[in-house]
Amino acid sequence: MGTVANPAPLGLAGFGMTTILLNVCNAGFLxxxxxxxxxxxxxxxxxxxCAGMLEYPKGNTxxxxxxASYGAFWIALVMLIFxxxxxxxxxxxxxxxxVFLGLWGVFTAFMFVGTLKANRVLQFIFGSLIVLFALLAVAEATGNTAITRFAGFEGLFCGAAALYLAMAEVLEAQFGHAVLPVGAPAPTPMVTTSMRVAA
Incomplete structure (x- = not known):
């Protein structure tokens, strides 16, 4: 069986580029x-x-x-408008x-815990996404457009980080080694244990 492609860059690019585009609007540029x-x-x-579905057979929970969740989020957001x-x-x-945005913020906070064993860029993406959902939820609850504008600028960093990680993974797959730094975590030291067997 040949090498299976990594679907993560597709998912990260989809998330990142759409997040950038939306937050260009939130920031007031368009x-x-x-x-x-x-x-x-x-x-x-x-x-x-689709990227989420392709992670399923790889066993990447x-x-x-x-x-799959954030893909469904974007579809739901479009439906809320249409x-x-x-x-x-x-x-x-x-x-x-x-409430809608707040729930997604809670979900993202739980998912952030799962990034603690991953690279630093992924941690930044999820950490900044928690802040983005919180800001947008507060902006909706209060009607404060200044918060929405600030959230837009914060969201640009979140989306840019996701697009950066997507490109880092694509280039690594193409060249066979890391090209763009992502702050990979230190390898977990091997722990050896000895078990005494009674005679």
């Missing part, structure tokens, strides 16, 4: 537009969800859960959006 929704549905949503426009359901209230 209004929310169809480019964000299209990217969120196709790349951040569908492609990232963390990758499967993360990519469904009211078709008259299928009332728009989410600010309180509803605050």
């Amino acid at each position: 209004p929310l537009n169809s480019s964000v929704l299209a990217m969120g549905l196709a790349f951040g949503g569908f492609a990232q969800f 963390f990758g499967f859960t993360a990519f 469904l009211p426009k078709f008259g299928l359901i009332a728009p989410a209230s600010p309180a509803g959006m605050a």
